Amino acid sequence: MGNQGRYPTVDKLPVSAPVFPLTGVVLLPRVRLPLNIFEPRYLAMVDAALAGERVIGMIQPEVASAEEETAHPELARVGCLGRISAFSETGDGRYLLTLTGLCRFSVERELEVETAYRQVLMDFGGYGGDLEPAPAPALERERLFGALAPYLERKGLEVDWDSLKGADGEALVNTLAMMLPMGAREKQGLLLAETIHQRADLLLTLLEMDRSRGSGNDETPLQ
Numbered sequence: 001m002g003n004q005g006r007y008p009t010v011d012k013l014p015v016s017a018p019v020f021p022l023t024g025v026v027l028l029p030r031v032r033l034p035l036n037i038f039e040p041r042y043l044a045m046v047d048a049a050l051a052g053e054r055v056i057g058m059i060q061p062e063v064a065s066a067e068e069e070t071a072h073p074e075l076a077r078v079g080c081l082g083r084i085s086a087f088s089e090t091g092d093g094r095y096l097l098t099l100t101g102l103c104r105f106s107v108e109r110e111l112e113v114e115t116a117y118r119q120v121l122m123d124f125g126g127y128g129g130d131l132e133p134a135p136a137p138a139l140e141r142e143r144l145f146g147a148l149a150p151y152l153e154r155k156g157l158e159v160d161w162d163s164l165k166g167a168d169g170e171a172l173v174n175t176l177a178m179m180l181p182m183g184a185r186e187k188q189g190l191l192l193a194e195t196i197h198q199r200a201d202l203l204l205t206l207l208e209m210d211r212s213r214g215s216g217n218d219e220t221p222l223q
Contacts, residue, residue, distance in 0.1 A: 006083075006190050007102060007131060010124035016111060017081060018045045019057040021073065026191040027058035027080040027101045029130040032039055041116035046084070046095050048115070054084040056099060057120060059107070060184055078192055079105045080130075081122065101174075103130040105193065131165040134196040136169040140204070147207035148176070154210075156158060165209050173200045180219040 020035075020042060027033050037046055049056050059213050061078030082099035089095055105122035113119050145165070154158060166171060176188040178197060186206055193199035 010103060010128045011129065011174055013081065013103060013122075013124060013151055014053050015123050016057050016119055017057045018049060018052075018057050018115070018117050019075065019079060020060050021118065022043065022073060022178065023057055023060055024181075024187055025058060026178060026187045027082050028178055028191065029080070029101045030101060030133065031101050031174045031178055032085065032173070033058065033099045033178065034081065035097050035099055037096075037097065038093075038127060043093075044115065045117040045222075046087075046097065048117075049084060050087065053058055055102070056079055057081050057105065057122065058099065060188055062185070075110065075118075075120070076188055078104055078106055078188075080191065101130075103127050114125065132142050134170045136197060137173060137197045137200040139169045139173065139200050141165070144172075144200075145187070147204060147211055150211050151180070151207050157181075169200070173203060177203055 012104060023032070038042055045056065056080075057079045060076045062076055081104075082156035083102055083103045084097050085100040086098035087095065088097075103124055104127040105124050106122045106126075108121040111119045111121060146159075164176075165173065173196055177187075182190075190199055190206075193202055
């Protein structure tokens with residue numbers, strides 16, 4: 001059963017979930033995120049998820065909190081719930097899994113738990129549209145690829161251009177938003193974009209700003 005059939009509306013989604021706070025990483029609906037899990041607390045988190053709804057929330061620490069390198073940083077106010085869609089265990093005890101994005105959520109509150117990993121109560125209000133494929137964004141592909149190519153060159157990255165050029169608009173924008181090595185503020189801005197059209201515009205703006213700077217600096221403050 002696909003995720004859309006399993007969770008046709010937000011009221012079918014679980015109200016609480018373990019969260020994986022990771023700076024510079026966001027998850028978006030219908031995009032797959034590969035994860036390499038090795039810390040004991042997150043191995044336990046995956047074990048619990050596999051025994052239950054198979055869901056984990058990806059969320060960034062608040063940028064200021066993360067920069068302070070605290071052991072228990074404040075969480076960003078919005079993350080994205082994902083479902084474990086592929087899983088394997090390595091010979092050295094690591095878990096390799098794929099998390100497929102379901103729906104963004106606001107953190108209603110963090111739960112008081114005895115587990116080593118953190119858990120939150122989620123509010124999906126305003127994000128119900130994430131469960132349905134978005135309409136194709138008005139995407140200027142030539143302009144986007146023209147800004148993307150020098151960005152990748154500066155970062156020393158290679159991509160499968162044929163796959164990118166053949167992707168539909170939503171998949172292209174969301175995959176680039178997730179996978180490009182931008183800073184935490186940029187990533188959170190892309191996650192918070194209300195529509196795929198706004199995310200596409202912001203992504204293009206960030207790529208063009210990076211090209212105009214030509215400095216290779218990953219942090220672009222968002223207003």
